[in-house]
């Protein structure tokens with residue numbers, strides 16, 4: 001009897017998530033066309049933080065392969081079984097990484113987008129040596145130079161990038177940034193794009209549910225969408 005009550009609910013939810021994904025894909029295509037860009041070069045990362053494994057499954061069934069989580073422990077509990085079921089699923093860490101969680105993160109994630117301090121870079125290098133698995137890394141840039149926010153100041157990026165690559169041997173392939181809230185994000189997105197281009201970094205992770213079209217206009221190659229796919233987080 002439980003199933004009889006439960007199944008229709010699940011079905012509705014799956015349809016919602018699949019439909020939301022489809023509508024985001026259409027908006028990405030439209031934004032890319034406006035910007036005269038190739039939509040296939042813009043990757044959608046579905047941010048499933050605080051959402052269930054069922055929600056992730058629904059998105060995967062709807063064709064979504066890349067997911068983002070902001071906490072290592074939550075991601076581990078949710079995604080270890082999912083990774084077994086879906087070997088082509090890719091997982092991105094988009095929240096702050098504490099040095100005591102580095103090994104877990106190196107084992108679990110395909111991309112760590114929040115490399116933001118030298119100590120973390122050296123711990124990641126050590127961990128990679130030890131466990132023999134290396135994800136890709138993006139450097140988080142504090143593009144608005146906000147004191148409460150994580151990330152490397154734009155003026156420090158060149159030195160920090162050299163430290164991470166030449167110094168630590170990390171595979172740094174991109175930048176990630178979140179512009180200040182309640183401000184026009186466009187100039188910030190443009191600055192991130194210029195920084196990534198200047199340093200030859202192909203991946204530019206910027207844009208969320210509320211501003212991804214502007215991010216695409218400014219050259220984003222990866223948008224991180226939570227709410228517009230999975231609904232509001234409680």
Ligand SMILES: *Cc1c(COP(=O)(O)O)cnc(C)c1O
Pocket residue numbers: 047049070094095178208209210224225226227228
């Ligand atoms: C939560 C989160 C997102 C997704 O935000 P939405 O507004 O729900 O799309 C994107 N990036 C980071 C770093 C986040 O923490």
